[in-house]
Amino acid sequence: MIGASGVTPVAVAVAGACASILLVLVVLELIRKRRLRERYALLWLATGIVLLVLSLWRSGLNTIAGWLGVKGYPPAVLFAVATLFILLVLLDYSTVISKLADQNTILAQRLALLEEKLGVKRS
Amino acid sequence: MAEALQEAPAGVDPRLAALRRVALVPAYNEEGSIGTVIDEIRAADPEIEIVVVDDGSRDDTTGAAAARGARVLQLPFNLGIGGAVQTGYRFAYENGFDLALRVDGDGQHDPSWFGVLAGPVLSGHADIAVGSRFIGSKGFQSSRLRRFAIRILSWTVTVLCGGRVTDPTSGFQVTNRRAIALFAAYYPHDYPEVEATVLAAKAGLRRAEVPVEMRERSAGRSSIGAVRSVYYMVKVLLAVFVAAFRRPPEVPA
Numbered sequence: 222m223i224g225a226s227g228v229t230p231v232a233v234a235v236a237g238a239c240a241s242i243l244l245v246l247v248v249l250e251l252i253r254k255r256r257l258r259e260r261y262a263l264l265w266l267a268t269g270i271v272l273l274v275l276s277l278w279r280s281g282l283n284t285i286a287g288w289l290g291v292k293g294y295p296p297a298v299l300f301a302v303a304t305l306f307i308l309l310v311l312l313d314y315s316t317v318i319s320k321l322a323d324q325n326t327i328l329a330q331r332l333a334l335l336e337e338k339l340g341v342k343r344s
Numbered sequence: 345m346a347e348a349l350q351e352a353p354a355g356v357d358p359r360l361a362a363l364r365r366v367a368l369v370p371a372y373n374e375e376g377s378i379g380t381v382i383d384e385i386r387a388a389d390p391e392i393e394i395v396v397v398d399d400g401s402r403d404d405t406t407g408a409a410a411a412r413g414a415r416v417l418q419l420p421f422n423l424g425i426g427g428a429v430q431t432g433y434r435f436a437y438e439n440g441f442d443l444a445l446r447v448d449g450d451g452q453h454d455p456s457w458f459g460v461l462a463g464p465v466l467s468g469h470a471d472i473a474v475g476s477r478f479i480g481s482k483g484f485q486s487s488r489l490r491r492f493a494i495r496i497l498s499w500t501v502t503v504l505c506g507g508r509v510t511d512p513t514s515g516f517q518v519t520n521r522r523a524i525a526l527f528a529a530y531y532p533h534d535y536p537e538v539e540a541t542v543l544a545a546k547a548g549l550r551r552a553e554v555p556v557e558m559r560e561r562s563a564g565r566s567s568i569g570a571v572r573s574v575y576y577m578v579k580v581l582l583a584v585f586v587a588a589f590r591r592p593p594e595v596p597a
Binding site: 326329330332333334337338344 | 415419420430431564
């Protein structure tokens with residue numbers, strides 16, 4: 222498991238690269254089918270591309286692991302980066318939900334004001 | 345103005361009678377008490393426009409209010425007290441009202457205090473006049489836990505805004521056109537009065553407290569239980585601190 226110089230094993234690099242490419246392809250397909258808006262897809266694409274680069278560029282991953290003091294198993298940095306991006310995506314979604322909730326409130330208020338003006342009766 | 349009713353207080357202040365005024369009554373499942381509240385508002389001021397905001401009630405709050413001749417703004421689903429109150433202020437702002445009285449739909453606010461409560465606004469000393477149950481401590485004082493929570497909030501708001509704030513959670517308020525405009529544009533969400541106090545102070549509005557007596561709610565249940573009181577207090581404290589560090593809102597013309 223722990224290589225002599227702590228280099229990322231080839232199998233890990235290939236698996237990481239395959240998963241990242243799959244993620245990017247799925248996101249692109251969702252955009253193509255208009256099931257995902259570009260604005261929300263950007264962070265997912267960035268996640269996929271960053272993970273792809275880090276998976277394939279093994280010496281780079283080693284260097285970064287060295288900066289971060291990760292000794293012995295450089296692919297741990299892959300998990301850390303993936304986790305960070307997932308947190309970013311979730312935070313982005315929280316802001317989107319907050320904005321939608323605010324807009325929803327305004328719509329409900331406008332509807333109530335308009336219905337009163339028009340004398341609409343609801344049961 | 346004309347013939348004084350038997351129970352009516354001193355009649356409507358002529359300074360008040362000269363203004364376009366509206367009573368805003370947020371109500372959620374208050375079918376049982378809303379009619380009395382409307383009658384009491386009319387007894388205190390026969391000429392005031394009464395607008396009930398039905399916050400997605402499951403009972404027939406709308407029907408009960410309409411039957412007493414109030415105008416009803418019926419929200420399509422429950423927004424919570426902040427969203428309901430803001431609906432009322434939007435109505436007041438868009439229809440050019442000069443002064444708004446806010447009375448809760450559960451009967452805990454006694455509208456016969458309207459004239460007294462409007463005093464600081466009519467004299468030009470305040471943009472917002474708030475009925476406080478803790479000056480003089482008369483009438484219904486709320487449970488011990490809630491009083492404790494309210495005290496912590498008062499202290500925090502007093503420190504953040506300056507001025508003496510004894511009852512930052514009171515929704516029994518009279519607001520002038522400036523405050524109506526501010527609240528129509530910006531109003532906090534749940535349990536909003538505390539945050540609104542900070543918001544108004546940051547916008548440069550003046551607030552005055554007037555001692556009033558409050559009653560225990562006449563029907564229905566309070567929307568806040570004991571555990572939730574604590575939860576709300578923490579949430580409101582967070583909201584208040586954030587509000588204090590926000591850019592001050594601009595009051596629309």
